[in-house]
Amino acid sequence: MKNNLFLDAAFSKSTERPPVWMMRQAGRFMPEYWEIKNKYSFLEMCKTPEIAADVTMLPVDLLGIDAAILFSDILVTGEAMGGDLSFTQGVGPKFSNPVQSMADVDKLDIDVLPKLQYVADAIKVVQQRLNGSIPLIGFAGAPFTVMSYLVEGGSSKDFKKTKLLIHNHPDIAHKLLGKIAAVTTDYLNMQIEAGVNALQIFDSWALSLAWNDYNEFSHRYIQQIISNLNRKDIPIISFCKGSSVFAPMMAEAKPDVISIDWNADLLNIKKILPSGIAVQGNLDPHVLYADKAVIKKTIIQLFERMRDEKGFIFNLGHGIMPDIPFDNVKYAVEVVKEFRY
Ligand code: CP3
Numbered sequence: 001m002k003n004n005l006f007l008d009a010a011f012s013k014s015t016e017r018p019p020v021w022m023m024r025q026a027g028r029f030m031p032e033y034w035e036i037k038n039k040y041s042f043l044e045m046c047k048t049p050e051i052a053a054d055v056t057m058l059p060v061d062l063l064g065i066d067a068a069i070l071f072s073d074i075l076v077t078g079e080a081m082g083g084d085l086s087f088t089q090g091v092g093p094k095f096s097n098p099v100q101s102m103a104d105v106d107k108l109d110i111d112v113l114p115k116l117q118y119v120a121d122a123i124k125v126v127q128q129r130l131n132g133s134i135p136l137i138g139f140a141g142a143p144f145t146v147m148s149y150l151v152e153g154g155s156s157k158d159f160k161k162t163k164l165l166i167h168n169h170p171d172i173a174h175k176l177l178g179k180i181a182a183v184t185t186d187y188l189n190m191q192i193e194a195g196v197n198a199l200q201i202f203d204s205w206a207l208s209l210a211w212n213d214y215n216e217f218s219h220r221y222i223q224q225i226i227s228n229l230n231r232k233d234i235p236i237i238s239f240c241k242g243s244s245v246f247a248p249m250m251a252e253a254k255p256d257v258i259s260i261d262w263n264a265d266l267l268n269i270k271k272i273l274p275s276g277i278a279v280q281g282n283l284d285p286h287v288l289y290a291d292k293a294v295i296k297k298t299i300i301q302l303f304e305r306m307r308d309e310k311g312f313i314f315n316l317g318h319g320i321m322p323d324i325p326f327d328n329v330k331y332a333v334e335v336v337k338e339f340r341y
Pocket of ligand 1: 070204
């Protein structure tokens with residue numbers, strides 16, 4: 001690998017500056033994304049390896065980040081299991097056949113790798129294009145977050161159906177989570193086999209859970225997945241919104257990196273984690289709407305705070321919003337790349 005900053009930081013080795021990549025770095029804030037999006041549906045883009053590779057490469061070529069992330073979505077596992085998935089502009093993801101009963105759970109398929117072969121193919125095309133320049137991150141949704149989409153039938157503000165399921169019918173919820181966890185383990189191992197250099201598990205909606213429910217319905221499945229990965233020298237990043245609360249429990253699953261939301265002071269979180277676990281984060285993405293001087297000041301403040309720490313990857317606390325000015329994102333990357341400890 002020509003640029004080792006990301007992998008070194010992920011394995012808690014010292015680096016000359018923090019490495020930088022951003023969640024949703026390939027997306028709607030980029031005019032070049034729209035040139036492709038206007039020709040294909042989102043799922044066509046994910047399922048056509050050459051197009052997925054083109055989109056994956058946009059932030060590599062236009063922003064100069066230190067790691068690429070495969071262009072795909074966390075919901076492709078739910079689709080492969082039998083969810084009827086569509087993405088509509090302005091509405092977001094939708095499963096038209098939500099899971100409501102044990103019979104619905106029983107119908108879901110777990111032998112799904114052949115249906116996800118397009119992801120392995122896309123990884124191979126991206127690795128040819130990257131040609132050893134920077135690492136490629138693969139990913140999957142965590143079982144709780146994927147379950148929430150399968151049960152709600154789409155995005156939700158309050159996760160009412162998901163919470164009713166875990167509280168009134170924990171047997172159904174555990175059966176569903178067990179199936180998603182089995183699929184996710186196979187899927188991530190397939191990505192390792194296809195050549196990714198790192199993996200991130202996205203548990204975006206863990207934030208909605210109480211501590212005990214997070215333990216029972218999310219953490220234990222992530223732990224099961226991580227312990228069954230053929231991880232070799234592949235770092236595992238565990239992300240959730242809510243990590244400023246759940247980070248100590250997330251550490252028990254033994255990821256190499258925990259990605260922290262923007263509510264927490266990153267140094268304070270780092271200090272309560274076992275040594276050898278790196279942190280990733282945690283700029284509030286809304287700062288990228290602000291004036292450049294504010295962007296620079298906020299990033300440098302974070303770097304000064306983390307100056308004496310090994311194992312720090314710069315990222316956002318959550319994904320880039322579609323209406324953030326491209327120029328500001330580019331500027332933020334430049335600020336990081338000019339910094340030296
Ligand atoms: O980070 C990257 O650049 C890689 C690609 C990526 C996408 N989705 C592309 C995408 C990744 C890593 C994801 C993960 C994902 N998908 C998550 C976890 C991360 C997070 O942000 O919490 C979640 C919860 C999803 C589910 C999902 N997919 C939603 C809620 C939406 C709609 C968002 C909206 O505002 O409409 C998507 C669609 C999606 N995934 C888009 C992109 C670029 C937009 C699709 C479009 O162009 O219309």
